[in-house]
Amino acid sequence: MLKNGFKAVVVIVLALLLHKAAFAAEVVDLPPEELAQESVLPVFDKPVSVKNRNIITDGRFETDVFYGYAMTEPIANVSKIGLGIYYNTSESSAWGLLLAKNSSGLSSYADQLNQQFSLQFDRAPSPDMTGMIDYNLKAFYGKMSITKSVVFNTLLYGSASVGAVKYVHKTYPAVALGLGQKFYFTKNWAFRFDLRLYAHQAPVPFLAGRLKPAEPVPNYSDFQERLTLTTNLDVGLSYLF
Amino acid sequence: MKKLLLLLIVASFVMPAASSAQRKANSKQLTPRRTAPVIPSNSREATLRNQLGNALRMAQGGQYESAANALFSLSRRTELADERPQIKYILGTMLIELKMYQTAAFQFVDVIRTKHPKYSKMAIEKLSVVADSLGDDTILNYAISRVDLNDFPANLKDMIHFRLGEIKLRNREFGQAAELFGRVSYGSSYYFQALYNKGLAELEANQPALAIGTFNKMLDARRKAPVTDTNRVAAQIGLARALYQKQDWEASIEAYSQVPRDTIMWHDAIFEQSWAMLRAARFRSALSNFQTLHSAYYEDFYMPESLLLRSIVYLYICKYDEMEKVLSLFEKTYGPVRTRIGDFLKTTTEASAFYAEVEKAHFMKTTDKSANLRLPYIVLRHVLDQGDVKRSMHYIEKLNQERSRVEANSSFRASPLGQYALKILSNRGRNAKFAVGDMVKAHLLNMRVELRDLYEQAGFIRYEMITGRKESIKKKIAGKDIGTEQIDEKVDRQFYIQNGYEYYPFKGEYWLDEVGNYHYLGKQSCE
Numbered sequence: 001m002l003k004n005g006f007k008a009v010v011v012i013v014l015a016l017l018l019h020k021a022a023f024a025a026e027v028v029d030l031p032p033e034e035l036a037q038e039s040v041l042p043v044f045d046k047p048v049s050v051k052n053r054n055i056i057t058d059g060r061f062e063t064d065v066f067y068g069y070a071m072t073e074p075i076a077n078v079s080k081i082g083l084g085i086y087y088n089t090s091e092s093s094a095w096g097l098l099l100a101k102n103s104s105g106l107s108s109y110a111d112q113l114n115q116q117f118s119l120q121f122d123r124a125p126s127p128d129m130t131g132m133i134d135y136n137l138k139a140f141y142g143k144m145s146i147t148k149s150v151v152f153n154t155l156l157y158g159s160a161s162v163g164a165v166k167y168v169h170k171t172y173p174a175v176a177l178g179l180g181q182k183f184y185f186t187k188n189w190a191f192r193f194d195l196r197l198y199a200h201q202a203p204v205p206f207l208a209g210r211l212k213p214a215e216p217v218p219n220y221s222d223f224q225e226r227l228t229l230t231t232n233l234d235v236g237l238s239y240l241f
Numbered sequence: 242m243k244k245l246l247l248l249l250i251v252a253s254f255v256m257p258a259a260s261s262a263q264r265k266a267n268s269k270q271l272t273p274r275r276t277a278p279v280i281p282s283n284s285r286e287a288t289l290r291n292q293l294g295n296a297l298r299m300a301q302g303g304q305y306e307s308a309a310n311a312l313f314s315l316s317r318r319t320e321l322a323d324e325r326p327q328i329k330y331i332l333g334t335m336l337i338e339l340k341m342y343q344t345a346a347f348q349f350v351d352v353i354r355t356k357h358p359k360y361s362k363m364a365i366e367k368l369s370v371v372a373d374s375l376g377d378d379t380i381l382n383y384a385i386s387r388v389d390l391n392d393f394p395a396n397l398k399d400m401i402h403f404r405l406g407e408i409k410l411r412n413r414e415f416g417q418a419a420e421l422f423g424r425v426s427y428g429s430s431y432y433f434q435a436l437y438n439k440g441l442a443e444l445e446a447n448q449p450a451l452a453i454g455t456f457n458k459m460l461d462a463r464r465k466a467p468v469t470d471t472n473r474v475a476a477q478i479g480l481a482r483a484l485y486q487k488q489d490w491e492a493s494i495e496a497y498s499q500v501p502r503d504t505i506m507w508h509d510a511i512f513e514q515s516w517a518m519l520r521a522a523r524f525r526s527a528l529s530n531f532q533t534l535h536s537a538y539y540e541d542f543y544m545p546e547s548l549l550l551r552s553i554v555y556l557y558i559c560k561y562d563e564m565e566k567v568l569s570l571f572e573k574t575y576g577p578v579r580t581r582i583g584d585f586l587k588t589t590t591e592a593s594a595f596y597a598e599v600e601k602a603h604f605m606k607t608t609d610k611s612a613n614l615r616l617p618y619i620v621l622r623h624v625l626d627q628g629d630v631k632r633s634m635h636y637i638e639k640l641n642q643e644r645s646r647v648e649a650n651s652s653f654r655a656s657p658l659g660q661y662a663l664k665i666l667s668n669r670g671r672n673a674k675f676a677v678g679d680m681v682k683a684h685l686l687n688m689r690v691e692l693r694d695l696y697e698q699a700g701f702i703r704y705e706m707i708t709g710r711k712e713s714i715k716k717k718i719a720g721k722d723i724g725t726e727q728i729d730e731k732v733d734r735q736f737y738i739q740n741g742y743e744y745y746p747f748k749g750e751y752w753l754d755e756v757g758n759y760h761y762l763g764k765q766s767c768e
Binding site: 030031034036037038040041042043044045046047048049050051052053054143145149150151153 | 498501502507508529536537541606746751754758
């Protein structure tokens with residue numbers, strides 16, 4: 001008891017003597033030997049990349065609203081608006097449902113074709129809605145800082161989806177593969193970017209002798225079908241709860 | 242090895258013949274009337290010697306298992322009592338070939354006990370080598386205690402000097418220990434361990450200047466080794482400790498910072514460096530280290546002292562709120578630890594129960610699985626890291642490996658030698674576990690005492706905190722309080738980026754690549 005008391009007194013007296021010297025100059029002066037000189041990692045029994053994660057997804061739901069842009073769609077309107085809801089079964093997996101409604105009308109390219117060659121592509125069937133069951137494999141959790149006081153946590157994931165793309169006259173089964181990135185600007189809110197490649201049967205909008213105003217209006221069934229690949233970029237806002 | 246076996250076999254044919262002739266002569270002199278029954282006895286001995294010859298030929302031909310079985314059987318024959326030391330010695334060498342070191346060690350111990358003029362000395366050499374590879378202190382001490390260094394072959398003298406040095410070090414005879422370690426020659430595989438232990442003995446003898454020289458010598462000798470070479474890193478941390486003991490704080494800090502991050506010794510280095518920083522009045526630097534040491538990566542580390550040290554640094558810079566948090570963390574973390582150690586010690590007496598706990602913790606440490614522990618994992622992990630426990634666990638592991646080797650060979654397992662080996666391994670394993678249990682108990686008792694002392698110190702520190710806080714409030718009321726601005730408050734982020742540093746505001750998340758790179762940028766709050 002006395003020994004410990006003595007130790008404490010010595011330490012405290014030392015504190016009083018030393019503290020003024022230690023903080024005499026308040027400048028950022030990091031001694032070279034304290035700065036990182038190695039790019040290697042410390043050794044632990046069970047090394048993990050991160051502890052005390054800011055963003056915990058396991059066992060939580062996530063909803064998002066997004067705008068979709070069909071990057072390789074030549075004729076139909078390239079925009080769609082969608083909703084998604086996901087359940088995170090672990091820190092590495094999430095399952096979700098995506099529903100998107102396509103905007104009506106045609107792409108600007110189709111409008112140009114109409115103006116120059118009087119081709120009325122609104123006679124061709126166009127996509128109306130998309131519904132997919134989506135699996136996300138969350139591969140990399142990270143963080144980035146762009147200002148002195150702001151840190152974004154990031155999540156890079158792969159996605160695989162199955163579902164259907166509904167055209168105005170018919171529904172086609174579809175699959176999609178993609179990559180996504182989320183930027184969490186709070187512990188709940190994130191910007192979400194998804195790049196997906198969709199594959200499904202779809203009507204070919206080019207039908208000779210049926211697209212000009214003077215030509216007879218074709219039935220939707222007149223359009224041939226083929227496997228169509230569409231690259232889609234979704235940009236959205238996600239809420240984790 | 243084969244050459245040695247050939248020599249032994251040649252010797253074995255000469256020795257039994259000589260001893261047999263001598264015995265016959267003695268027999269004639271002492272009991273002339275026994276000449277009649279000599280014929281059947283000679284015949285039996287001739288048969289046995291023939292069997293011995295066959296066994297030795299098998300050994301020469303590399304049929305170690307068959308040779309060992311035959312020799313084991315012959316070693317039990319009363320007719321070959323005179324040849325027993327030799328048979329057992331060769332049996333031991335066969336068992337070494339079969340990687341059955343513990344069973345071999347027992348053969349050599351039996352030979353040493355016979356005090357045979359030739360084979361006892363040879364058995365001591367072999368026993369030393371076997372015990373060294375097993376890491377078994379008991380056998381090693383037994384062998385070493387019977388060593389006459391002058392009779393020992395030169396190639397084994399280094400090992401004996403090293404082991405004797407270890408014994409002296411354990412007995413706190415530091416001068417003699419350093420002298421013995423100093424005798425280990427440069428080419429020996431024990432050289433660097435001996436050099437490290439020499440420095441350690443010099444530090445224990447309070448001769449830091451000598452220790453600095455020893456560790457520098459070791460560092461120079463390992464200069465060309467990889468940066469994470471165990472001996473090189475051990476020398477580096479040894480040097481840092483010696484400089485600390487010499488109270489050369491700045492040099493010590495520099496030496497600690499040279500310990501590579503990707504080595505297991507780095508964790509000790511960063512904690513010890515914090516002490517040196519405190520002594521050098523580099524409080525900001527010490528607090529930077531504490532950010533690492535008290536990160537989530539260290540939740541399994543038993544470091545109660547580091548929390549108190551951090552609270553003392555906060556006291557130095559009048560950060561009473563931070564101090565309160567750290568003291569509360571100390572009590573929250575180590576209060577239950579103290580209680581559970583106390584309860585366990587009160588309710589547990591069996592050494593096997595102590596061993597069972599560390600065995601479960603060892604399982605948890607080496608696999609991803611969990612176990613139902615009666616003691617906190619941080620306590621058991623700390624105990625597992627203690628040198629004596631670590632060494633004994635390694636020995637038990639060696640015994641298990643030997644047992645697996647026996648059990649994997651069904652024919653050998655069924656043989657009398659296999660059964661004998663299993664019995665030996667079972668007994669040694671049980672005794673080693675009891676010994677570990679006792680070590681664990683001793684460590685737990687020490688930890689209980691240490692925690693009691695630290696709790697007392699925490700009480701004193703809390704008292705100082707309350708006093709300091711009271712003074713601070715008085716100053717605040719008098720309008721003398723200083724602001725809470727941080728050191729880097731006005732420094733733009735570009736400052737860090739331009740200087741090549743990564744800069745992230747800390748938000749409570751710990752990343753493996755950031756551990757060791759934290760820098761405290763707060764400032765003191767004293768007037």
